[in-house]
Amino acid sequence: MKITQNRMDRGFFKYQEEFEAKALEVLRSGWYVLGREVESFEQEFAAYTGAGYCVGLASGLDALWLAFRVLGIGSGDEVIVQANTYIASVMGITINGAVPVFVEPDRYFNMDADRIEEKITERTRAILVVHLYGQASNMQPIVRLCEKYDLRLVEDCAQSHGACFDGKMTGTFGDIGCFSFYPSKNVGGFGDGGAIVTDNARIASDMKMYRNYGSEKRYYNKVVGANSRLDELQAGLLRVRLSHIQELTDERRRLAERYNSSLHNPAITLPEVRTHADSVWHQYVITCEHRQALIDYLNEKEVGTIIHYPIPPHLSEAYASLGYGQGSFPITEHYADTVLSLPMYNGMTEEEQSYVIDTLNSYSRA
Numbered sequence: 001m002k003i004t005q006n007r008m009d010r011g012f013f014k015y016q017e018e019f020e021a022k023a024l025e026v027l028r029s030g031w032y033v034l035g036r037e038v039e040s041f042e043q044e045f046a047a048y049t050g051a052g053y054c055v056g057l058a059s060g061l062d063a064l065w066l067a068f069r070v071l072g073i074g075s076g077d078e079v080i081v082q083a084n085t086y087i088a089s090v091m092g093i094t095i096n097g098a099v100p101v102f103v104e105p106d107r108y109f110n111m112d113a114d115r116i117e118e119k120i121t122e123r124t125r126a127i128l129v130v131h132l133y134g135q136a137s138n139m140q141p142i143v144r145l146c147e148k149y150d151l152r153l154v155e156d157c158a159q160s161h162g163a164c165f166d167g168k169m170t171g172t173f174g175d176i177g178c179f180s181f182y183p184s185k186n187v188g189g190f191g192d193g194g195a196i197v198t199d200n201a202r203i204a205s206d207m208k209m210y211r212n213y214g215s216e217k218r219y220y221n222k223v224v225g226a227n228s229r230l231d232e233l234q235a236g237l238l239r240v241r242l243s244h245i246q247e248l249t250d251e252r253r254r255l256a257e258r259y260n261s262s263l264h265n266p267a268i269t270l271p272e273v274r275t276h277a278d279s280v281w282h283q284y285v286i287t288c289e290h291r292q293a294l295i296d297y298l299n300e301k302e303v304g305t306i307i308h309y310p311i312p313p314h315l316s317e318a319y320a321s322l323g324y325g326q327g328s329f330p331i332t333e334h335y336a337d338t339v340l341s342l343p344m345y346n347g348m349t350e351e352e353q354s355y356v357i358d359t360l361n362s363y364s365r366a
């Protein structure tokens, strides 16, 4: 049996009729950018997260860099971010000329709240929390630090749609929550898309201005903005996906529970979920000390896996100018060398998952 790490087509076929009907409705409407579908999606997504406002954007990266732009964070400012994130989190900071200050992760792959305070300087303006792999970060101490030092709090929720800490949804703890609707995400579109959520009306209206060339009124441009509009087709299709989000999240949770209870190979370590937090299992990430041998074995058995992520941002060529090297963030680097994401997708059959479980349980290093 051949199993890939993700199957985005399954998520489409699950609600095929609804997606196709919505696509035709939008195509036939004659209105394709910033219209009824985007407005409805924004209202529905804000209501889903519990935030006051949602603004649809063209991608998760745009949500991040525009968040810092709207907050007035730029050249000379420092933003604290976890070191083991997808590079887009860091680009959201540096596109504005601000400096990323990296913090090592905890054993749940999220920012280690105990290591933040030592990184705060007089230049620190914000903390960017990334709810990596779908699990909520340890928000209580992070919110307290932001209050103590008067820092802005931005959340990267590209992987955490619907994940909660103490019952409150990720994206609603700070000033701005940033989301991606890239097709593989838990709320995935059929192309690129993103959004921010906020409780602050001013931030929401500024974001609407920035996403549309910096104009509130056509051809009157107040600031140098971007073209970062969620289009009507994506918004319509995202409304369909969002209407099924509980079912989709429950399915991922069932898959994760089955991995948790059925995988028992001492060569691998299973992911843990923090008390007070939950996970929407964007990825199911194990660690394995001799990872390449395991990958080779799984490839041979046609079980696909992905490494999220093999090169941490501080070691990426793109950030060579920051001056870090091997050994700068050992915990992060160790994760980069040992993490492995198992197949996890909506529409995964019991038979497929059994095959992955049996294959992994039968593994022993030669």
Ligand SMILES: Cc1ncc(COP(=O)(O)O)c(C=O)c1O
Residues within 6 Å of the ligand: 059, 060, 061, 062, 085, 086, 088, 089, 130, 156, 158, 159, 179, 180, 181, 182, 192, 193, 194
């Ligand atoms: C943690 C994280 N942040 C930001 C992004 C960027 O989102 P997008 O691909 O929509 O630009 C992604 C997704 O790729 C991500 O996983």
